[in-house]
Amino acid sequence: MSVFAAERVVAINAVLRACKVCQNVFKQLVNSETITKKDASPVTIADYSAQAVVNTILYNSFPNDPIVGEEDSGDLRGDTGKVLREKILSLTNSVLDESLDEEKLLNAIDRGSYPGGSQGRMWTLDPIDGTKGFLRGEQFAVCLALIVGGNVQLGIMGCPNLPVDFNVPEGERGCLFIAEKGQGAFKRNFSSTEETKIHLADISSVSEASFCESVEAAHSSHGDAAQIASLLGITKPALRMDSQCKYCSVARGDADIYLRLPTRADYEENIWDHASGSILIQEAGGEISDMNGKPLDFSLGRTLKANKGIVAANPKIHPKVIEACNKHFNK
Known part of the structure; x- marks a missing residue:
């Protein structure tokens, strides 16, 4: 029986919504000129937006759980961060059920400041792993894990551009991977809630x-x-x-x-x-x-x-x- 059934459901929801906000950023802000000029601002916006989305959803269900995240809100505060902050707020709210204001957005991002360690429960988040892949429209992932007592107990990874079938690279894309300690590993498509158990290939040599x-x-x-x-x-x-x-x-x-x-x-x-x-x-x-x-x-x-x-x-x-x-x- 799953020990972390509730956490599993919440984490899946958080990762799927973060993937959606990343896809929205790519559609709205990434173009040939962006890549030519090596403009990383879409990655920055997606990073912050995805972290705000995941941290908000985790906080709503598990308010006492600390989060080890990659980003903090320092560059978004004050007049110098206004333009970036407004873009991130709009994108974040586009995938959340309840809209955040600017202060709640910044607080959500800063929930990822926990230093980690060997005691208690914590989540760790990579809001966009694979920044260059993201900009190329290729592979990137939103990665979330629950760690208890220094041991990883639950992992959820959303891969928006990964082909559902490796042998059909031009076919449907968008895969979610789920693993819980002692419960096996599973894959589902973004377009379906049906999970399929997965295994490494069995090779003889x-x-x-x-x-x-x-x-x-x-x-x-x-x-x-x-x-x-x-x-x-x-x-x-x-x-x-x-x-x-x-x-x-x-x-x-x-x-x-x-x-x-x-x-x-x-x-x-x-x-x-x-x-x-x-x-x-x-x-x-x-x-x-x-x-x-x-x-x-x-x-x-x-x-x-x-x-x-x-x-x-x-x-x-x-x-x-x-x-x-x-x-x-x-x-």
Whole structure:
């Protein structure tokens, strides 16, 4: 029986509405000129709007639950933030049942200021994961997770541009992924409430596997991944996409291995970048760890401890991927 049935319903509602506001921002504010000029303002507006939407819905149902979020309202206050603030307010109210005023909007955004830690309940939110994918009209995700005592218990991810069927890339898009500790992993389309249980692909050998990796080489080292693939005898081309959609794609069997290989030794991961993805992989029958094979630690605050990178894969091949990674990095 689900321990977090009420939280599950509320979180699904929050993520779907946040996805809708992001889609509205894209339709209204992103165009060829925006991309040509590398104008990131639509991402900023979508980030703030999505965080305000999710935080408002969570607060209405669970007012005592703190939230670890990515944004704060500092740049939106005063005369300098007026134009941006008004756009965000209008977009936020377009998907909420009860309209916010400016002060309630700013307060909602600032509910994401909790520092995290190992005690009690908290939510962690990435309002738009995959900003460049968002601007390109490709993959991005709204990611929400419930953490209790430092352990992820519930993860919801909305992927507005992810094809419902991997084999029909031009078909229907919009997928919601849901995972609760001990309850399995599920997928549903944005157009339906019917949920389907998902699993990682069952492959017999690591050489049959395929990688899922970032589009941007600056986010995860393509060169290292290619050499690790060679060590494993993998010849299939990598599936490249932005955001935590990579976790979703591996969880439903589109690809088999997600490698997160930082391009800088001092790079620090944030808990909102991996919390919902990690439980989705686990509940879909996969294994996820750092490069030492240790579980990801979400109890240390806003920063995630992930030694030298992250590996998510089928348990049958996970140790071999770890071994190949260490062989490559220690040569």
